[in-house]
Amino acid sequence: MIESLRADPVIRQNYQIWFFSYASGYPYPASAAFLRTQLDLINARYPDHKRIVVIGHSMGGMISRTLMTDSGMKLWYATYEKPPAETPFAEESTRQLMAKALIFEHRPEISRVIFASPSHRGADMATNFFGRLGSKIIGGPRNLLMGDTSALDLARPGSSGSQLKKMPNSIDFLDPDNRFVRNLAELPLAPGIPYHTIIGDRGKGGNKDRTPPVSSDGIVPYWSSHLDGAQSELIIPSGHWSNQHPRGIAEVNRILRLHLEED
Incomplete structure (x- = not known):
């Protein structure tokens, strides 16, 4: 990244x-x-x-x-x-x-703040x-x-x-x-x-609450990573290392550019 x-x-x-x-x-x-x-x-x-x-x-x-x-x-x-x-x-x-x-x-x-797989x-x-x-x-x-x-x-x-x-x-x-x-x-x-969240689901999707099958990056489930009020939330087909996934990197780039416009 x-x-x-x-x-x-x-x-x-x-x-x-x-x-x-x-x-x-x-x-x-x-x-x-x-x-x-x-x-x-x-x-x-x-x-x-x-x-x-x-x-x-x-x-x-x-x-x-x-x-x-x-x-x-x-x-x-x-x-x-x-x-x-x-x-x-x-x-x-x-x-x-x-x-x-x-x-x-x-x-x-x-x-x-940008959260990745929190x-x-x-x-x-x-x-x-x-x-x-x-x-x-x-x-x-x-x-x-x-x-x-x-x-x-x-x-x-x-x-x-x-x-x-x-x-x-x-x-x-x-x-x-x-x-x-x-x-x-x-x-x-x-x-x-303002804050943003990037969450991985390994490409498997799943339920966003604790009902199986639960959406997860393999370590952290969606229900733990999600924060209400985020300016944006992006779910990508990634494992826990969403900060290394091309779409995760592109999202951070987008947010940093957005920040320059809004700051």
Whole structure:
């Protein structure tokens, strides 16, 4: 996709493409918090930069969703009973990390978002045998909390009703019953930020709700990727890597050109 976009003189003249890299095993609320910190640094270094068009694929789409959202205290109280200042974390750094991951505002520098195969509401594959096996292999990102388990000990029980024994990883955050995933999906998007969705169905079609056969890109079903209010939604005969499909690339090109006209 990037090489195709850069080959277009209109795109090349008007856009500078940047990347945000993150550990795919990390829980994506933490990765989103890291991205917001990086955006703060960009704004400080380049205060006059143009507003940003975000393209988020798969989990990147979930991270991008947080950039369009004002969480208030909803996500915090879905995880902890008391406010941050009254929650007795063992380390202050843990309190700061959890607050940044669970309490945030939409980013005013974001002007448009393009979602490609996002999993806004999770995916059932995270709870089947292979998903559980993958989660076990990945394990919990221990270095994220530097050995401080108080964030887990103080958290409300997980979707299974049991206390968390490890920091949830990326696959755990694909569980449709994950409280963060479920509560974030219920939060409204900030007004004034247009967004678009590109979804794959492998050329098989299928039902858009949970009625079999379900439309899916092989990993994420349509009911998870769809967002009401999108300026456009394109379903292409692609697997999960819709960002590599020619029609997916062409759609991103179209949207970027549209943005130049409307911005």
